[in-house]
Amino acid sequence: MNPLELYRVVRLIRRFEERAIELVRSGEIVGGIHPYIGQEAIAAGVCGALRTDDIITSTHRGHGHVLAKGADPVRMMAELAGRVTGLNKGRGGSMHAADFGLGIFGANGIVGAGGAIAAGAAWARRYQGGDQVAVSFFGDGAVSQGVLLEAFNLAGLWNVPVIFVCENNGYATTMPVEGGVAGTILGRGEAFGMPSVQVDGMDPAVVYEAAAEAVARARAGEGPSLIECMTYRFDAHHTFEHKARLNYRSEEELATGRSRDPLDIAGARLSTEDREAADAAIEELLAEAVRFACASPKPDPADAMDHLYATGLRARTGASA
Amino acid sequence: MAAETLTLAKALNNGLRKAMEDDPKVVLMGEDIGKLGGVFRITDGLQKDFGENRVIDTPLAESGIVGTAIGLAIRGYRPVVEIQFDGFVYPAYDQIVSQLAKMHYRSRGKLKLPVVIRIPFGGGIGAVEHHSESPEAYFAHTAGLKVVSCSNPADAYWMIQEAIASDDPIVFMEPKRRYYEKASVDLSVKPGSLFTSAVLREGSDATIVAYGPMVKVALESAAAAEEDGRSIEVIDMRSLSPVDYAPIFASVRKTGRLVVVHEASKNLGIGAEVSARVTEECFYSLEAPVQRVTGYDIPYPASRVEEEFLPDLDRVLDAVDKSFGW
Numbered sequence: 001m002n003p004l005e006l007y008r009v010v011r012l013i014r015r016f017e018e019r020a021i022e023l024v025r026s027g028e029i030v031g032g033i034h035p036y037i038g039q040e041a042i043a044a045g046v047c048g049a050l051r052t053d054d055i056i057t058s059t060h061r062g063h064g065h066v067l068a069k070g071a072d073p074v075r076m077m078a079e080l081a082g083r084v085t086g087l088n089k090g091r092g093g094s095m096h097a098a099d100f101g102l103g104i105f106g107a108n109g110i111v112g113a114g115g116a117i118a119a120g121a122a123w124a125r126r127y128q129g130g131d132q133v134a135v136s137f138f139g140d141g142a143v144s145q146g147v148l149l150e151a152f153n154l155a156g157l158w159n160v161p162v163i164f165v166c167e168n169n170g171y172a173t174t175m176p177v178e179g180g181v182a183g184t185i186l187g188r189g190e191a192f193g194m195p196s197v198q199v200d201g202m203d204p205a206v207v208y209e210a211a212a213e214a215v216a217r218a219r220a221g222e223g224p225s226l227i228e229c230m231t232y233r234f235d236a237h238h239t240f241e242h243k244a245r246l247n248y249r250s251e252e253e254l255a256t257g258r259s260r261d262p263l264d265i266a267g268a269r270l271s272t273e274d275r276e277a278a279d280a281a282i283e284e285l286l287a288e289a290v291r292f293a294c295a296s297p298k299p300d301p302a303d304a305m306d307h308l309y310a311t312g313l314r315a316r317t318g319a320s321a
Numbered sequence: 322m323a324a325e326t327l328t329l330a331k332a333l334n335n336g337l338r339k340a341m342e343d344d345p346k347v348v349l350m351g352e353d354i355g356k357l358g359g360v361f362r363i364t365d366g367l368q369k370d371f372g373e374n375r376v377i378d379t380p381l382a383e384s385g386i387v388g389t390a391i392g393l394a395i396r397g398y399r400p401v402v403e404i405q406f407d408g409f410v411y412p413a414y415d416q417i418v419s420q421l422a423k424m425h426y427r428s429r430g431k432l433k434l435p436v437v438i439r440i441p442f443g444g445g446i447g448a449v450e451h452h453s454e455s456p457e458a459y460f461a462h463t464a465g466l467k468v469v470s471c472s473n474p475a476d477a478y479w480m481i482q483e484a485i486a487s488d489d490p491i492v493f494m495e496p497k498r499r500y501y502e503k504a505s506v507d508l509s510v511k512p513g514s515l516f517t518s519a520v521l522r523e524g525s526d527a528t529i530v531a532y533g534p535m536v537k538v539a540l541e542s543a544a545a546a547e548e549d550g551r552s553i554e555v556i557d558m559r560s561l562s563p564v565d566y567a568p569i570f571a572s573v574r575k576t577g578r579l580v581v582v583h584e585a586s587k588n589l590g591i592g593a594e595v596s597a598r599v600t601e602e603c604f605y606s607l608e609a610p611v612q613r614v615t616g617y618d619i620p621y622p623a624s625r626v627e628e629e630f631l632p633d634l635d636r637v638l639d640a641v642d643k644s645f646g647w
């Protein structure tokens with residue numbers, strides 16, 4: 001995998017998140033976001049091993065996955081700002097952004113819920129004879145959810161071409177992994193007969209290697225894999241933390257956690273010229289994204305009933321009667 | 322005890338603390354409730370004072386949490402489960418509806434399940450679906466469960482204690498958008514018991530029935546209507562299952578007009594049941610059909626447009642007008 005391309009994705013996600021946080025603060029993004037800052041290497045490495053026709057399911061902290069899989073950052077920013085020009089016409093927002101044409105089956109507000117959806121999507125492709133795979137991203141908190149373990153079982157049982165990618169950032173919101181996970185995360189994968197590896201989630205090249213191997217296995221019909229990426233969330237669980245100091249991580253821990261920055265790791269592999277050129281192009285793109293998002297119209301509540309049913313039947317007209 | 326000013330969140334916190342002091346069998350369970358004190362800080366400081374065995378930080382596993390709470394209750398504990406956000410209760414739905422609700426009945430009274438499921442519910446905080454929902458009707462529909470909702474700090478303080486003391490499983494709906502609103506309350510004065518509705522404002526021309534976060538909107542609407550010369554009675558249901566209908570029937574027999582307000586969607590919501598019951602019992606007193614002001618029959622919308630979804634003063638007053646114009 002081209003180091004420049006890996007760096008570019010890491011940098012794009014980092015700066016996208018920073019620009020999005022600015023829009024949260026200015027009120028253009030209503031309701032806040034779950035920033036992906038610090039975990040960018042995972043999305044970059046995993047999605048780097050995927051094709052456009054492969055599928056991902058994402059999490060509440062999903063911007064990185066959506067961007068790395070190829071979504072347009074401009075329309076993504078508009079989605080976060082709740083504008084009609086957004087990926088989902090402003091009706092999904094940060095936690096439900098999706099682009100089905102690119103195999104992005106959506107961020108998700110429910111922890112662990114994407115695992116079974118990814119397994120189902122991958123299974124369907126296998127039935128259809130294709131060699132596409134699906135990736136389910138989830139955090140360390142999700143390994144406590146029953147539905148994820150059910151998905152592990154079904155995927156193993158049916159030899160489904162799905163790669164389960166755990167982003168272990170050490171915390172389920174504020175609960176440390178050691179307080180919420182009995183045994184190990186890898187052990188869960190092994191228990192269901194999946195090849196399971198733990199990798200450095202701060203280095204996109206390392207993540208890519210592990211993902212490429214798992215993807216190759218899945219494409220060859222050899223079934224599911226689990227990759228546990230060890231990472232650290234540099235920013236808040238959610239931007240509300242910027243106001244409410246939750247104090248579940250010490251300053252020392254934060255400093256240690258941030259000391260290995262995927263941006264530096266990926267950037268060190270490039271020439272200064274390449275890095276600066278990539279940075280400049282991303283700044284320009286994100287400036288356009290912010291401009292476009294803020295200039296785009298807000299949704300018209302009058303169309304709230306549209307798309308409730310695929311058959312076009314309008315249901316009850318709600319409370320206006 | 323003199324009146325003091327406190328938020329609904331702090332009143333719940335005080336109520337939980339009191340319940341834990343009164344009964345060593347009371348244990349709290351939930352995600353981020355211990356060390357952090359809950360994402361809404363309802364359990365703030367309780368783990369520090371009562372220890373990790375009574376304020377239990379759980380993994381993210383709602384079905385497992387409720388199932389474990391059922392097991393604890395069978396062995397004599399009084400678990401209080403916090404569901405972090407309304408939309409997170411659905412993974413636990415099977416445990417609540419198929420196990421918790423039915424075991425007392427199934428065991429012909431042998432098993433008592435004093436479990437409280439606390440759910441911060443409703444919108445108005447800039448969250449989206451999964452974080453702003455009003456699932457109360459699902460639970461009110463299920464025989465064997467009781468469902469209550471507090472609307473103000475005094476009720477919050479007393480109702481949570483009564484719910485914990487009750488031997489039945491109770492789904493306790495907390496109006497999250499009102500958590501940090503303050504009121505002056507005298508906690509020594511106990512309001513009506515848990516399963517009673519309360520007339521919060523007397524009136525003679527029309528009745529507004531609401532619960533949880535919409536009680537405030539109902540009271541503001543009544544105050545605004547007074548400026549138009551209309552005298553509106555406001556009733557806080559407090560208990561959604563069972564419903565204390567007597568004050569509602571008495572009010573409708575007096576005013577002849579009823580508007581029911583809730584955030585949840587209209588279709589088969591609590592308002593549908595209240596409307597049906599009032600029609601059955603007060604048919605000859607009604608001057609107009611019962612009006613319902615509710616969320617629309619769509620999934621909870623994106624943050625930017627949620628104010629369009631939530632019933633507000635204008636929509637309530639429009640319904641009052643419609644009732645008078647009949």
